Amino acid sequence: MLFRKSGMPEEGELVLCTVTKVMFHSVFTNLDEYGKSGMIHISEISPGRIRNIRDFVSEGRKIVCKILSVNVEKGHIDLSLRRVSEMQRRGKIDWIKQEQKAEKIVEMVAKKGGEKVEPLYNKLSEPIFAKYDSFNSCFQDIVAGNITLEKLGVDKKIAKEIEEVVKQRIKPPEVEIKGDLMISSYAPDGVEVVKDVLKKAEEKGVSITYAGGGKYKVIVKSSDYKTAEKILKEGIDVALKNVEKQGGEGEFIREEKK
Numbered sequence: 001m002l003f004r005k006s007g008m009p010e011e012g013e014l015v016l017c018t019v020t021k022v023m024f025h026s027v028f029t030n031l032d033e034y035g036k037s038g039m040i041h042i043s044e045i046s047p048g049r050i051r052n053i054r055d056f057v058s059e060g061r062k063i064v065c066k067i068l069s070v071n072v073e074k075g076h077i078d079l080s081l082r083r084v085s086e087m088q089r090r091g092k093i094d095w096i097k098q099e100q101k102a103e104k105i106v107e108m109v110a111k112k113g114g115e116k117v118e119p120l121y122n123k124l125s126e127p128i129f130a131k132y133d134s135f136n137s138c139f140q141d142i143v144a145g146n147i148t149l150e151k152l153g154v155d156k157k158i159a160k161e162i163e164e165v166v167k168q169r170i171k172p173p174e175v176e177i178k179g180d181l182m183i184s185s186y187a188p189d190g191v192e193v194v195k196d197v198l199k200k201a202e203e204k205g206v207s208i209t210y211a212g213g214g215k216y217k218v219i220v221k222s223s224d225y226k227t228a229e230k231i232l233k234e235g236i237d238v239a240l241k242n243v244e245k246q247g248g249e250g251e252f253i254r255e256e257k258k
Contacts, residue, residue: 001096002103002121003134005033009077013067014084014092019057027057029065029079038077040065046082056081064089095134102135105165113161124162127153139166140173144223174221177228178255181208181216181239185248197242197250206235218252 009015009031017029017038027040045056057063065079066088084092103121110120124135131152132138141147142163149159181201185193198208198216207219220235222228240250 001032001100002106002118003033003099004035007034008036008070008072009034009067011067011069014088015065015067015079016092016096017063017065017079019059019061019063022054022057022059024053027053027081029063031077032062036075036077038065038067038079040079040081044068044078044080044082064092095136098136099134101169102139105139105162105169106135108165109158109161120158123158124149124154139170142166143170143172172223174223175225175228177220177225177232179218179232179236180211180253180255181218181236181250182214182253183216183239183243183248183250184214185243185246187247190248193243193246193248197239197246197248200242201235201239204235204238205231 015034015038016032018032019027019029020037021028025042027042027045029038029040030036031038040057042050042053045053050056063081064084065081066083068078068080068083070077106121106124107117110117113120127149128135128138131147132141138147138149138152142149143166149162150156154162183194183197184190185197187193201218202208205220207221209217209219211217218232218235220228220232222231236252240252243250
């Protein structure tokens with residue numbers, strides 16, 4: 001991975017590490033993003049008693065750790081493995097994978113132009129990191145149409161080549177909101193009333209499928225939560241108001257995120 005951070009990490013920061021040496025009471029690692037070494041005391045490997053430290057770590061293994069303390073003068077970095085939750089670990093690994101995907105795009109453009117990867121990466125780093133914390137976040141903004149590399153100060157020809165590949169390889173971000181809509185009508189033509197109500201809701205951009213027993217599954221997808229929330233509100237409001245206007249009743253229960 002080409003991504004590198006300068007200076008020393010901050011306390012509480014999550015870092016990807018490679019285990020370099022396992023000893024009886026401690027583990028030494030290399031902080032991949034900083035190119036510096038750190039140490040994990042056996043007490044910070046896992047909760048509870050540890051009979052064999054190698055049951056948890058081994059040389060060459062990639063692990064996500066939390067920075068406990070940093071001694072700038074001595075260059076010492078203390079790490080913890082046990083204080084990283086599974087959600088934090090997955091989030092960090094996903095961030096790394098997305099950044100590697102972005103680097104792959106730079107590699108493709110470099111090879112196509114007969115350039116070496118690292119010089120091109122370094123050339124792009126200065127303008128991108130002046131505004132973004134990663135190549136991936138920059139590329140996501142390009143896909144969303146919020147920025148161009150040329151506006152960041154990248155050479156026009158290189159910017160165009162990078163952006164073409166970015167738009168081919170990176171999908172626009174998508175958020176999803178789900179819930180259950182229960183509606184019923186007591187009118188003689190109740191079935192037609194419900195159909196009309198659902199049609200009006202779908203015209204607002206929500207997707208509705210029958211789930212049985214007067215229940216309908218509602219799904220809204222968008223590039224951002226603000227837009228998704230607006231679509232959902234308009235769709236549900238029009239459904240509930242119209243069914244109540246015709247003597248029926250309804251209720252929407254939002255599905256909580258897991």
